[in-house]
Amino acid sequence: MNKDLVKRIQHLKKERNAIILAHSYQRDEVQDIADFVGDSLGLSREAAKTDAEIIVFAGVHFMAETAAILNPEKTVLIPDIEAGCSLADTIKASDVQAWKDENPDGLVVAYVNTSAEVKALADVCVTSANAVSVVSELDQGRPVFFVPDMFLGAHVERATGRKMSLWLGECHVHAGIGEKEINSKLSEHSDAEFLIHPECSCGSACLYLKPDAKIMSTEGMVRYSSTAQSKEFVVATEVGILHRLQKFSPDKEFFPIKESAVCEYMKMTTLEKILNSLEKNQFKVEVSPEIADKARRSLETMIAVG
Ligand code: 13P
Ligand code: SF4
Numbered sequence: 360m361n362k363d364l365v366k367r368i369q370h371l372k373k374e375r376n377a378i379i380l381a382h383s384y385q386r387d388e389v390q391d392i393a394d395f396v397g398d399s400l401g402l403s404r405e406a407a408k409t410d411a412e413i414i415v416f417a418g419v420h421f422m423a424e425t426a427a428i429l430n431p432e433k434t435v436l437i438p439d440i441e442a443g444c445s446l447a448d449t450i451k452a453s454d455v456q457a458w459k460d461e462n463p464d465g466l467v468v469a470y471v472n473t474s475a476e477v478k479a480l481a482d483v484c485v486t487s488a489n490a491v492s493v494v495s496e497l498d499q500g501r502p503v504f505f506v507p508d509m510f511l512g513a514h515v516e517r518a519t520g521r522k523m524s525l526w527l528g529e530c531h532v533h534a535g536i537g538e539k540e541i542n543s544k545l546s547e548h549s550d551a552e553f554l555i556h557p558e559c560s561c562g563s564a565c566l567y568l569k570p571d572a573k574i575m576s577t578e579g580m581v582r583y584s585s586t587a588q589s590k591e592f593v594v595a596t597e598v599g600i601l602h603r604l605q606k607f608s609p610d611k612e613f614f615p616i617k618e619s620a621v622c623e624y625m626k627m628t629t630l631e632k633i634l635n636s637l638e639k640n641q642f643k644v645e646v647s648p649e650i651a652d653k654a655r656r657s658l659e660t661m662i663a664v665g
Contacts, residue, residue, distance in 0.1 A: 364630045365392055371637040377413035379633065380405055382422060383577045384599035384625040389417050392630065396603060398578035399425075399471045400486040404662055406430060415636055416644070417628045419444045423644040424475050428651045428658060438632035440642040442624045444472055446558070449528030450507040452476035458504045458524065465502040468494060468523070469657065472530070473507060475646045479653035484661040487511060487557050488576035491518045493664050510534070514557040514574055517566075532622045533558035536595050540616045541568050544593045548614055552589045554580045556596035581607050597622045 369392070372379065380402050381393035390396045395405045399422060406414055406426035413434045416423035419442045427435040455467055455477055469481035470490070478484055485493045494515050497503060503521065505512040507528030516523060536559040544553075545568060553572035555565055565572040573583060577600050584592050585607045594600060595616040604613045635641070646654070 361630065364634060368392055368630065368634050368637065371634070372415075375413055375637060376411050377415055377637060378409050378411035379415045379417060380426070381417035381628075382419070382599075382625060383581070383603045384597040384622055385417050385628055386599070386626060387602045388630055389628055389633065390599075390602055392633070393417060398486065398488055398576050400488040400576070400661070401578055402426070403429065403471070403486070403658065406435075407662055409433075413637075413640075415633060417633065418442070419447075419622075419624050420644070421447045421472055421474065424646055425471060425478075425658065427644045427646050428475060428478070428654045429662075431646075431648065431651055434640070435644045436636045436640065437642050437644050438629075438636040439627040442627040444530070444624060445532075446470075446472045446508055446528055446530040447474060447477075450477055450526055452480055454526070455480045455504070455506060462502050462504065462524075465504055466497055468497070468503060468505045470506065470508050470511060471658075471661065475650050475654050477506065478657050479650045481506075481654075481657040484654075484657045486576065486661060488579060489661065489664045490515050490557075493660065494521055494523070495519045496664075497521070508558055510560055510562055511557045514562050517562075529560070530558050530622075532597055532620050534560045536617055536620055537561045538564035538568070540595070541565065544614065544616050545569060548591060548593050550589075551591035551593045551612075551614065552584075552587065553593045553616075554584065554595065556580075559595050561595065577603075580604060584608050584611060584613070596620065597625065599625060 379393045407429040423437040467481045471486045503523040505523045506526035509525045512525035591612045
């Protein structure tokens, strides 16, 4: 790691009263300089409670946008404005509006991996850490539209027994983790526990191939593996999480289910871009007050549950 770069970031951070929030899929060196590393839920909560004047979001655009919605009076910066999300891009506000027009008594549940405009039309937002709890509390008599991840939606349906209309969106990284990957790692690591992110396409295959596999969010994996008896884990999600898992459990072994499960959007953030971001106050992520006020209502339950 470039020590001079790190020093300059630390210095500017102090001088400008800034905080760096990083998702667990970020590059190792970015995670190491962050003030807080976590999953979408933890990062949203941290963004909502920070006293810092500037939030540098080492993550992807919808995460920085969520921080901006929760902190209308603060400056939220994303080091690379191109850091998007293939899953969030699968759905537009007009798609949600079309379902609402056909289902006037319906409820829309939006995964946090969505644009601010989609969140503004939702009744409630969820993350992978609390989707099951939030959906199980919804009014039973009303139709539910779950957007945009079909694999997370199917997992929530299995866990709650609640039938929902699912938007057929997927994340290109997690959709590529399927039955084939589970089968090959099952033979290589027969004693290991399997930790699966609910966005993976292998969720239903898990039920019969590895019935004791745990389906959980990234931070759920960190917490679970640090207290579990097992010494070996096969991890089905973006490979950036391995750095954090290993940090929390140095005495345990973690094997990625697929080495090439890399989110190129998450890896766009580098130390150089973080320094640039602090120096030039770029790139500001702003949401119009009208959209932000509506989206904030759907985000408030998300932050409170789970
Ligand atoms: P988490 O909610 O587990 O942080 O996942 C976010 C994400 O983008 C998964 O691909
Ligand atoms: Fe989006 Fe998938 Fe990357 Fe997560 S891993 S940010 S869902 S593209």
